[in-house]
Amino acid sequence: xxxxxxxxxxxxLAVLRxxxxxxxxxxxxxxxxxxxxxxxxxxxxxHTLVELGYVLSEGGTFRLSPSVLSIGYAYLSGLSLxxxxxxxxxxxxxxxxxSSSMSxxxxxxxxxxxxxxxxxIMAVTIxxxxxFPAFATSMGRVLLAGLPPAELERYxxxxxxxxxxxxxxxxxxxxxxxIEQARRCGWxxxxxxxxxxxxxxxxxxxxxAGRTIxxxxxxMRVGSPTASTDSxxxxxxPRLREAALRIGHSYRAGGGALG
Amino acid sequence: xxxxxxxxxxxxLAVLRxxxxxxxxxxxxxxxxxxxxxxxxxxxxxHTLVELGYVLSEGGTFRLSPSVLSIGYAYLSGLSLxxxxxxxxxxxxxxxxxSSSMSxxxxxxxxxxxxxxxxxIMAVTIxxxxxFPAFATSMGRVLLAGLPPAELERYxxxxxxxxxxxxxxxxxxxxxxxIEQARRCGWxxxxxxxxxxxxxxxxxxxxxAGRTIxxxxxxMRVGSPTASTDSxxxxxxPRLREAALRIGHSYRAGGGALG
Numbered sequence: 248x249x250x251x252x253x254x255x256x257x258x259x260l261a262v263l264r265x266x267x268x269x270x271x272x273x274x275x276x277x278x279x280x281x282x283x284x285x286x287x288x289x290x291x292x293x294h295t296l297v298e299l300g301y302v303l304s305e306g307g308t309f310r311l312s313p314s315v316l317s318i319g320y321a322y323l324s325g326l327s328l329x330x331x332x333x334x335x336x337x338x339x340x341x342x343x344x345x346s347s348s349m350s351x352x353x354x355x356x357x358x359x360x361x362x363x364x365x366x367x368i369m370a371v372t373i374x375x376x377x378x379f380p381a382f383a384t385s386m387g388r389v390l391l392a393g394l395p396p397a398e399l400e401r402y403x404x405x406x407x408x409x410x411x412x413x414x415x416x417x418x419x420x421x422x423x424x425x426i427e428q429a430r431r432c433g434w435x436x437x438x439x440x441x442x443x444x445x446x447x448x449x450x451x452x453x454x455x456a457g458r459t460i461x462x463x464x465x466x467m468r469v470g471s472p473t474a475s476t477d478s479x480x481x482x483x484x485p486r487l488r489e490a491a492l493r494i495g496h497s498y499r500a501g502g503g504a505l506g
Numbered sequence: 507x508x509x510x511x512x513x514x515x516x517x518x519l520a521v522l523r524x525x526x527x528x529x530x531x532x533x534x535x536x537x538x539x540x541x542x543x544x545x546x547x548x549x550x551x552x553h554t555l556v557e558l559g560y561v562l563s564e565g566g567t568f569r570l571s572p573s574v575l576s577i578g579y580a581y582l583s584g585l586s587l588x589x590x591x592x593x594x595x596x597x598x599x600x601x602x603x604x605s606s607s608m609s610x611x612x613x614x615x616x617x618x619x620x621x622x623x624x625x626x627i628m629a630v631t632i633x634x635x636x637x638f639p640a641f642a643t644s645m646g647r648v649l650l651a652g653l654p655p656a657e658l659e660r661y662x663x664x665x666x667x668x669x670x671x672x673x674x675x676x677x678x679x680x681x682x683x684x685i686e687q688a689r690r691c692g693w694x695x696x697x698x699x700x701x702x703x704x705x706x707x708x709x710x711x712x713x714x715a716g717r718t719i720x721x722x723x724x725x726m727r728v729g730s731p732t733a734s735t736d737s738x739x740x741x742x743x744p745r746l747r748e749a750a751l752r753i754g755h756s757y758r759a760g761g762g763a764l765g
Contacts (some may be wrong), residue, residue, distance in 0.1 A: 310584070317612075
């Protein structure tokens with residue numbers, strides 16, 4: 248029994264995760280519905296999270312408190328890579344005039360660990376901590392291309408990719424081909440598979456042993472001058488790859504550990 | 507019993523929080539020691555967190571997985587303020603050549619919700635999610651100055667401030683005076699109270715109703731040209747306050763909700 252699964256912990260974390268951009272503030276009934284818990288059970292978890300300071304209760308509704316940020320902070324604080332990457336991502340964003348980001352694999356998702364938004368207010372809200380399914384993103388395909396072959400095979404075998412837009416590739420053979428292409432070329436482009444209007448190119452960050460430890464990308468709005476085929480191949484991709492190389496060099500020079 | 511405290515949830519979150527910059531990777535024994543749990547209990551929680559994908563187990567040691575970032579993300583994704591603030595913080599950092607940040611109050615701590623590091627690799631690792639005791643930081647004093655008087659009184663009454671450096675103010679009357687000064691002047695300076703060598707100035711971000719919704723700061727290394735009294739009063743503070751005003755304006759114009 249010592250290794251028994253603690254269901255209360257799983258449920259409590261599910262309550263925390265039930266809050267998102269579309270559910271910033273919820274009633275008890277909404278939390279119960281989104282977590283498949285009874286109202287009585289949801290109330291106990293919410294009450295505990297309020298006691299611990301992670302949730303705020305106000306006039307019958309609940310929302311996350313800024314203290315929840317401190318849970319993920321411990322991960323970032325042990326990670327030198329985002330810190331090393333930021334100067335290079337900032338320079339990249341300044342040169343191309345678009346947002347750039349870095350992410351790593353977490354299970355079947357990519358998780359953003361650094362982000363430099365473009366000098367304008369974007370409609371898309373992406374922050375450190377944002378997750379997306381790996382198969383439908385440029386950084387995800389680059390990261391998957393960096394997996395050992397057996398691990399990539401297991402990943403592909405367990406996927407049941409669902410379309411996110413009408414451009415999302417869902418055929419395993421096609422996705423596998425794009426991942427293979429990313430590996431061969433050292434970069435990849437994903438066009439509106441995650442969101443209509445969004446085009447993104449990514450490249451791997453590689454450590455001294457040749458392992459892919461992260462991916463960086465530049466994302467562009469379709470229709471903007473930077474997002475044209477010409478601009479991407481002549482300007483964006485060379486600068487993206489240069490930034491990825493420089494981050495890899497800083498990492499090796501710093502002897503940084505990727506937590 | 508419906509509102510009973512779920513101890514397993516509290517303990518599981520304590521296990522997650524036990525990992526930090528100084529404890530990136532821990533053995534079972536270390537986790538048990540840092541959380542005051544028995545080894546058997548700590549093992550059950552770690553096992554559950556591994557199952558849920560928040561912790562990685564490797565050769566007898568444990569570390570956080572990038573998935574933990576997704577717990578705090580739900581908070582940021584519901585928050586328009588950091589997104590509105592980033593362009594202004596980036597401009598501020600570029601103009602003064604130093605790091606700038608934004609934070610909000612979470613209990614008795616400040617929590618960083620946005621950060622633009624200076625164009626160099628700093629020794630200090632501060633990220634979104636970093637927390638510090640409010641009383642010893644410039645942003646904290648500005649945020650405390652923005653509390654309703656009764657709330658500030660309760661805050662001051664429950665504090666037992668402990669010195670962090672030999673410069674940290676720990677006398678309640680002195681701290682209260684500095685908070686009052688921050689309110690009167692609209693900005694404040696904290697000199698090496700949080701870390702020797704670190705000097706920081708902060709100003710409040712105010713909503714349409716005149717409430718302080720966040721604080722922004724510029725932090726400098728003592729001895730650098732920007733950190734001189736002259737530079738701070740003639741260059742840093744005016745630019746800091748301008749940025750704070752602009753963020754407040756964007757917020758009001760955008761009708762943004764602070765979670």
